[in-house]
Amino acid sequence: MRYGERLRVSLSGSSHGPEVGVTIEGIPAGTPIDPVRIQGDLDRRRPVGRRLATRRQEEDRLVIDTGVDQGAATGATFRAHVANEDVRREPYDRLRSTPRPGHADYPARVRYGPEADLSGGGIFSGRMTVGLVIAGSIARTLLATIGVDVVAFTRSIGPEGATVAPTDDLAVLRSKAAQNEVGAPDPESAARMEEAISAARRDGDSVGGVVEVRATGLPVGLGEPFFDSVESAVAHVVFSVPAVKAIEFGAGFAAASMHGSEHNDPFVWQDGRVRTSSNHSGGILGGLATGMPLVFRVAVKPTSSIARPQRTVDLDDKTATTIVVAGRHDPCIVPRAVVVLESVTAIALADLALRGGFLP
Numbered sequence: 001m002r003y004g005e006r007l008r009v010s011l012s013g014s015s016h017g018p019e020v021g022v023t024i025e026g027i028p029a030g031t032p033i034d035p036v037r038i039q040g041d042l043d044r045r046r047p048v049g050r051r052l053a054t055r056r057q058e059e060d061r062l063v064i065d066t067g068v069d070q071g072a073a074t075g076a077t078f079r080a081h082v083a084n085e086d087v088r089r090e091p092y093d094r095l096r097s098t099p100r101p102g103h104a105d106y107p108a109r110v111r112y113g114p115e116a117d118l119s120g121g122g123i124f125s126g127r128m129t130v131g132l133v134i135a136g137s138i139a140r141t142l143l144a145t146i147g148v149d150v151v152a153f154t155r156s157i158g159p160e161g162a163t164v165a166p167t168d169d170l171a172v173l174r175s176k177a178a179q180n181e182v183g184a185p186d187p188e189s190a191a192r193m194e195e196a197i198s199a200a201r202r203d204g205d206s207v208g209g210v211v212e213v214r215a216t217g218l219p220v221g222l223g224e225p226f227f228d229s230v231e232s233a234v235a236h237v238v239f240s241v242p243a244v245k246a247i248e249f250g251a252g253f254a255a256a257s258m259h260g261s262e263h264n265d266p267f268v269w270q271d272g273r274v275r276t277s278s279n280h281s282g283g284i285l286g287g288l289a290t291g292m293p294l295v296f297r298v299a300v301k302p303t304s305s306i307a308r309p310q311r312t313v314d315l316d317d318k319t320a321t322t323i324v325v326a327g328r329h330d331p332c333i334v335p336r337a338v339v340v341l342e343s344v345t346a347i348a349l350a351d352l353a354l355r356g357g358f359l360p
């Protein structure tokens with residue numbers, strides 16, 4: 001459970017254990033570590049106060065264990081955690097033998113055996129993303145020193161409410177997306193998306209959606225060609241986020257039906273530097289950053305734990321059975337995945353920046 005070469009992030013804990021945490025090696029000594037800022041990012045991930053999310057109530061109070069002195073990284077291993085407070089195991093006891101359709105229960109039980117702690121999803125829970133948000137917050141501090149900014153926002157929920165970013169200014173996008181519960185930068189689509197989530201919840205069902213991530217200020221040439229291209233590094237860490245099913249960079253799948261004359265992004269001089277007049281490449285050529293905004297979209301599946309009877313099997317009795325999933329679940333993961341996807345992108349970019357010598 002470790003990601004990164006120069007900025008090495010590992011996760012610990014589980015959904016219903018005492019805590020979830022993160023260990024980070026490779027933070028350059030002297031990097032400012034601001035607990036208030038990290039807490040602010042953690043608060044963006046929390047379901048509390050969100051009408052549309054799980055009713056699990058967690059404070060997610062940041063505790064920094066090691067690696068910081070007088071507000072700055074010491075250069076030694078950093079570790080932080082948050083306690084799991086609102087733990088209710090009972091709804092999960094039955095899952096030991098009847099796996100939830102769409103969740104990790106079945107392959108996890110086969111791999112780790114019947115004693116595996118799958119309570120609350122165990123290590124497959126969305127709660128593990130707490131550590132990613134802590135690491136992402138620090139990675140964004142590092143990236144800011146070289147003028148890189150990262151923002152994620154909700155593009156669509158289920159079949160409803162697709163939105164197009166109303167501006168290319170990341171600061172404006174960020175503040176608009178923060179104004180509603182779904183994290184969409186345009187209030188009209190946000191209202192349709194909220195309704196789609198509420199309707200799914202009323203039906204005992206769930207919905208998925210698409211998150212768009214943008215990063216600006218990337219130094220030209222960032223990325224390691226071939227196996228650790230910007231696409232490879234970003235996709236690797238994005239697919240670590242539970243419930244992510246697809247990613248497309250720039251024009252993505254639409255590129256397959258375009259002509260070269262249409263897809264190629266013409267180079268232009270602008271303000272004394274090379275830009276492209278379109279950005280179908282999503283800011284990457286040959287696995288390296290072009291200096292144009294990195295743009296990609298991520299498909300998040302509908303939450304598997306739904307409040308309807310579903311067909312499954314009893315692994316002990318070897319019989320067919322029906323399950324109604326108890327526990328507290330998000331009818332839509334997307335609004336909470338926004339900050340997580342922003343965070344993992346920052347982790348991947350900071351690691352590449354350290355590897356390429358763009359960060360000291």
Ligand SMILES: Cc1cc2nc3c(=O)[nH]c(=O)nc-3n(C[C@H](O)[C@H](O)[C@H](O)COP(=O)(O)O)c2cc1C
Binds near residue numbers: 129
């Ligand atoms: C922030 C976040 C919250 C999540 N909340 C839930 C949830 O409440 N219920 C659920 O069934 N899955 C939830 N998930 C998704 C599951 O963890 C995930 O579907 C499961 O581990 C199986 O992995 P997979 O979907 O990547 O195959 C959440 C994921 C994230 C990122």
